[in-house]
Amino acid sequence: MPLPPLMRIVLAAVLTAALAACGGGSSSSSSSGDSGGTIKIGVDLPVSGADASIGVPTQNGVVLAVEEANKNGFAGGKFKLEASLLDDAVQGKHDPAAGAQNVKTFIADSAVLAMVGPFNSNVAKSEIPLSNDAGLAQISPSNTNDGLTIGDDAKKLRTAHPDVNTYFRVCTRDAKQGAALAQTAAQRLKFKKVFVIDDNETYGKGLADVFDASFRQLGGTVLGHEHITANQVDFKALLTKVKSLNPDAVFFGGNTSTGGGLIRRQMADVGMGSIAMLGGDGIGDDEFEKQAGDAANGSYMTIAAPDASKLPSAKDFIAAYKARFNGDVGPYSANAYTAAKIEIAAIEKAIKDNGGKMPTRADVLKNIAATTDFESPIGKVGFDAAGDTTSPVLSLDEVKGGKRVVIDVITLKS
Amino acid sequence: MTLTPGARNAAFAFAVAIALPFIGHNGAFTNFLADAGAFVLLALGLNIVVGFAGLLDLGYAAFFAIGSYAFAMLASPQFGIHLPFWVLLFVASGIAAVFGILLGAPTLRLRGDYLAIVTLGFGEIVPQTFLNLSQFTGGPNGIGSLDQPVFFGLRFGFDVLPYYFLILALIALAVWVANNLRQSRLGRAWMAIREDELAAAHMGINTTTTKLAAFAMGASFSGLAGCAYASKLQLVSPDQFGFNVSVFILAMLVLGGMGNIPGVILGSVLLSALDRFLLPQGTNLLHGFAHALPSGAFSNALGRVDLTNSRFLIYGVILVLMMLFRPEGLIPSGQRKAELHSADLDARAAAAEGELYSEAIR
């Protein structure tokens, strides 16, 4: 049957797409072979757009761990380890849908035995049901939302196998971070009245809700709690409203890129330059000082990871990172490195237990879940049954003279 | 049974589509096909509004959002309601269609460009409202853990293949409906309105009901897409339905050919492929070059280039170039072509006249 011209075009287009797909990045030609071949660690982080400034150094942490593993004879040199790097930012912003796609790509590639990521909590919500169904272990360097591991929310995410946990994180979750911030505000900084603002995203709103509740519990007054909108630039009306209530401080739940920097800057405009701003790790990046300018001083933030530059255990890692990437570590580089190291150790153990053959994802997952006292740049790491770290640590930073300095390291009870 | 050439082509195209996932044996590719399919559905729906009836809708993602949220609220632990997927397909399409009529009804008297802006406004209001009403919609977290379709006792699970076939079936339905509509009395009325609303009204066409039908039909397709896409992704959240999604779908129409069903499908698949494969791979290619080059400023710069960040630049260029040089799209619908190019002729005639006048004045 001769094809009409139109059909020829359609067919050509479809086949082009098919070839592009097959010839492209995700060839699943992994050897499920007995010994030897390639093993991959999937990496899903936002590495383009506004999130890139924090996402790329995080991704570098994984890349470094994988390169070191290969150099030091990964699994006795039988297998080659690869990092499969995917981006979950769309148009410069982390995107839950893109993250879900990426996890599906990893699941479909039988060489991927574990993954590092995601960076953002809302992305994790779309990924956990998928990794849970496929039994693919994932370790996040930076998700802090409670609902990912705790309570009904977490149960709802494990749709396929409610009693199997595939999700772990090496950072401290919001309830701990929010509570620590509330404690810092009430007891250390002696604030009585705080106004809470959040960016109406998963991470920002989650953190702000916890802070709000904890601060009230500690006897503080929350003067109000407002949500800003995406892409907002004018906060003067909101801050005028806040100022009229005479707060001791403004709490911001969110990221620098979702309004943290601009709010701090405009606080000075409405005559609140001397009032403190508090926030979580979302505003703990250099971008915050850049955007807020002179107004940045007198802002406090917690980083949900110990400050690597302050820890003796991180010295070697920081030196290796600098040598390899020619730049400074990001706030989550050490966490990502640690997450990758834990996965690599789990894979190596699984290979050994399997007589040097390609292990299953289930074996790898079992080993990751059993991690205790893992020596890493951020100290000793282990996971509890929910997937949370057993040694939560926060560093408390303050912006002084335009620079973020660590003023305290808070160790929490897990 | 003899098939018309058109039907034979369609059958052939679907046969190819069914075979595709088995060519690659590649989950990532099948996953791409399923997502591209969801956008084909959306593009077919928008094509009824823009391509057939000539009403520019810049907020089509709002109906996609309404369909998806309708499904999510009625098939998730959110309110503990778990209606069967197959029932919800109709319910969600119906709800989306009702909103199509609600938005359409007051805007019918508006001129084309005002209508575009009203729909754009609507497209901004809907996701923000879903975000703000967090007690019903989960706010920024959206609604997760959605029910999966069950087909004769088999749960779809997370394997992408059944979703792909579900979406293919929906596309087949949509193509059949759209094609029959096009050839029906209603379809001819749409084209008449598109060409000249005043004349159409004078010919006795009831422009009000005709336009409303276009909005309702277009929106109902997005309801189908919403159900399929949300159940596949297991999540709806307000950030999936922004203006860029509306423009993405519009760009598919402009590229493929407004008003032409094969054209719209082609445009849609091409843009999805561009989005998912060509840009990331182009980026990897450049980075590969950068690695191969001796390190220096140029290779560093090349290593930082990210084509995926340029996707909207590329959509913008597509919109502009297509509108300027081939407004009828890659596969034009004959009628549309005549309309769009008559403008050129008018312009040329007007320019020639203008020159005559200015000469006469001199």
Place this chain on the structure above:
Amino acid sequence: MELFLQQLINGLSLGGIYALIALGYTMVYGIIELINFAHGDVYTLGTFFSLAILTLLGVSGVVTGPALIAIVLVTIVGAMILCGLTGVIIERLAYRRLRNAPKLAPLITAIGMSFILENLMLYWKGPSPVPFPDLLPKVQFGVGAVTIQAKQVMVILLAVVLMIVLQNFVQNTRLGKAMRATAQDKDAAQLMGIDINTTIALTFLIGSALAGAAGFVSGVYYGSTWFFNGFAAGLKAFTAAVLGGIGNLAGAMLGGFLIGLIEAMTTQFIGDQWANVLVFSILVLVLIFRPSGLLGEALPNKV
């Protein structure tokens, strides 16, 4: 009450920026009935141009005295010229060919242009908000319990002054008459010896130059800019133009101030998260129930 007045000032300052952008929308719509979707991005480009000029001049902080006046003038005029030329180029490349095409074609082209401009700015200055030097001294005037900042005065004054200048230009000069004639009837205008291509280009030049002025002002007012600002600002400014009556200069000004006020008051009395929903609801409602806006005349029903 003080709080209400303070929010009034906030709203008017924000509204002044909307008003300057809305003037451009209204002029272009008045003359060729095109919703120039890329106009908001031309405004954002104005902030970037201003920043580039200030960087060239070596300004990084507060300036005082005559130097301040000179710098403000150089920057604002520079941004206006650059934006004006951008507008003319966009019209020449993207819109002129489509002058007689069906309505949808130029509108879709304009959306494409908007995406192109946004991405060019993304390449130029990156994806994060870009800080803008605080060049005005932090002077404040206390009126009762209300404080007004120097930059707020600048925004509101500049918007009003530019509107008056423009109104006079359109009403009393030859070129202005040509613009009005072209807006009313292109063919007749051509018969009268008016070069409509030049007139339309001029309209784009002036409208885009005003967006450039708005860009400078907003950069100074917020102390930052961002490649994606144009989308929301443009949409709200268009709402302002529609609310005031599209094609009507005074209406654009009135609409701009009103939208600014509505935003500030929504934040104060309802909640910040509803400000956008309210503004866009107004857009939809005005277009549906009173497409001619507050000051506009009923438009001839051209389909």
